[in-house]
Amino acid sequence: MGIKDDAVEVRAQGWRTLAALHGLIEAELERSLQAVAQLSVVEYTVLDALSRQDGWHMRMQQLARATALSASATTRLVTRLEDRGLLTRILCADDRRGIYTELTPKGVDLLEEARPSHDAALERALAGAHEVPELAPLVDALPRLHARV
Amino acid sequence: MGIKDDAVEVRAQGWRTLAALHGLIEAELERSLQAVAQLSVVEYTVLDALSRQDGWHMRMQQLARATALSASATTRLVTRLEDRGLLTRILCADDRRGIYTELTPKGVDLLEEARPSHDAALERALAGAHEVPELAPLVDALPRLHARV
DNA sequence: GCGGTATAGTTGCTTGTGCAACAATAAATA
DNA sequence: TATTTATTGTTGCACAAGCAACTATACCGC
Numbered sequence: 001m002g003i004k005d006d007a008v009e010v011r012a013q014g015w016r017t018l019a020a021l022h023g024l025i026e027a028e029l030e031r032s033l034q035a036v037a038q039l040s041v042v043e044y045t046v047l048d049a050l051s052r053q054d055g056w057h058m059r060m061q062q063l064a065r066a067t068a069l070s071a072s073a074t075t076r077l078v079t080r081l082e083d084r085g086l087l088t089r090i091l092c093a094d095d096r097r098g099i100y101t102e103l104t105p106k107g108v109d110l111l112e113e114a115r116p117s118h119d120a121a122l123e124r125a126l127a128g129a130h131e132v133p134e135l136a137p138l139v140d141a142l143p144r145l146h147a148r149v
Numbered sequence: 150m151g152i153k154d155d156a157v158e159v160r161a162q163g164w165r166t167l168a169a170l171h172g173l174i175e176a177e178l179e180r181s182l183q184a185v186a187q188l189s190v191v192e193y194t195v196l197d198a199l200s201r202q203d204g205w206h207m208r209m210q211q212l213a214r215a216t217a218l219s220a221s222a223t224t225r226l227v228t229r230l231e232d233r234g235l236l237t238r239i240l241c242a243d244d245r246r247g248i249y250t251e252l253t254p255k256g257v258d259l260l261e262e263a264r265p266s267h268d269a270a271l272e273r274a275l276a277g278a279h280e281v282p283e284l285a286p287l288v289d290a291l292p293r294l295h296a297r298v
Numbered sequence: 299g300c301g302g303t304a305t306a307g308t309t310g311c312t313t314g315t316g317c318a319a320c321a322a323t324a325a326a327t328a
Numbered sequence: 329t330a331t332t333t334a335t336t337g338t339t340g341c342a343c344a345a346g347c348a349a350c351t352a353t354a355c356c357g358c
Contacts, residue, residue: 007292008272010292010296011275011291012268013294014291014292014294014295015291018167018170018171018174019171019175019194019217020217021167022168022217025164025167026168026217068168068169068175119157119160122160123157126160141294142160143159144290145162145287145290146162147159
């Protein structure tokens with residue numbers, strides 16, 4: 001087994017670890033968000049992304065990228081949230097193909113209501129993952145990516 | 150903003166980064182595996198997990214954990230692969246509730262055929278992700294988790 | 299051994315997702 | 329300006345996923 005093969009195997013193992021941790025966290029968030037706000041993880045992701053956006057509006061395609069979803073899934077996701085009154089579609093004046101989505105006050109409220117639960121669930125999930133030997137190193141590495149210090 | 154709030158935000162950002170990278174990689178693998186072997190990422194994950202198992206057999210529940218899938222999804226996933234002749238169900242002698250799944254020679258062949266393409270796609274995805282500033286640190290951290298040196 | 303509880307896996311049903319085809323608008327080219 | 333080409337978002341369709349309910353087997357206390 002040469003150096004090159006090692007690199008391949010190391011990448012594969014890294015990916016498996018990443019996928020496993022992702023799965024754990026997503027499951028925990030899903031349970032938590034569903035319980036507290038009847039939101040799925042992607043739905044929360046949309047609301048959160050919009051809330052961290054200047055003016056609280058984003059275009060469909062930005063949303064698709066932010067959620068790693070297809071265009072069609074994004075359309076229906078936005079429709080779903082719009083039907084619940086959590087955001088609104090706003091036609092784009094300068095580019096009439098484009099559509100902005102914007103949080104409604106109700107959307108902001110629900111997000112603020114869900115956020116503490118989300119954050120707690122994330123913390124729980126990471127703590128739980130840290131107990132799994134294969135996942136612990138990644139859990140430790142994660143906060144170092146963006147730490148201020 | 151206190152220290153505690155910072156920790157929450159750091160975790161959230163770490164999670165967003167993890168999810169984004171996961172999405173990119175999964176999409177790239179999906180395309181690649183679909184093209185070369187008509188396999189989805191989870192399907193490949195099952196075959197790969199079985200191949201790295203002594204005796205090439207696993208129980209349904211192990212598989213469910215390895216793929217981060219529900220029990221019912223696992224049942225149908227295994228059924229799908231069984232219908233294609235890539236693995237077989239084997240009744241467990243000592244625990245008659247349990248069911249082992251085992252790769253068939255055909256399954257091994259397909260896996261070996263798909264693996265190079267999978268590994269290349271993974272490498273491409275990581276290289277691509279490395280170009281995205283927010284993702285680069287995580288991409289760099291990944292191979293260090295399990296590196297031999 | 300016998301009833302109650304826990305565990306393993308499967309099935310019905312509903313829902314979210316991706317792909318491909320589409321409509322509408324913008325941008326490029328002649 | 330007219331025509332092609334690219335981009336943005338939406339819809340029809342097929343399929344995979346989760347939840348809850350179910351069957352079958354194992355385990356535990358009596």
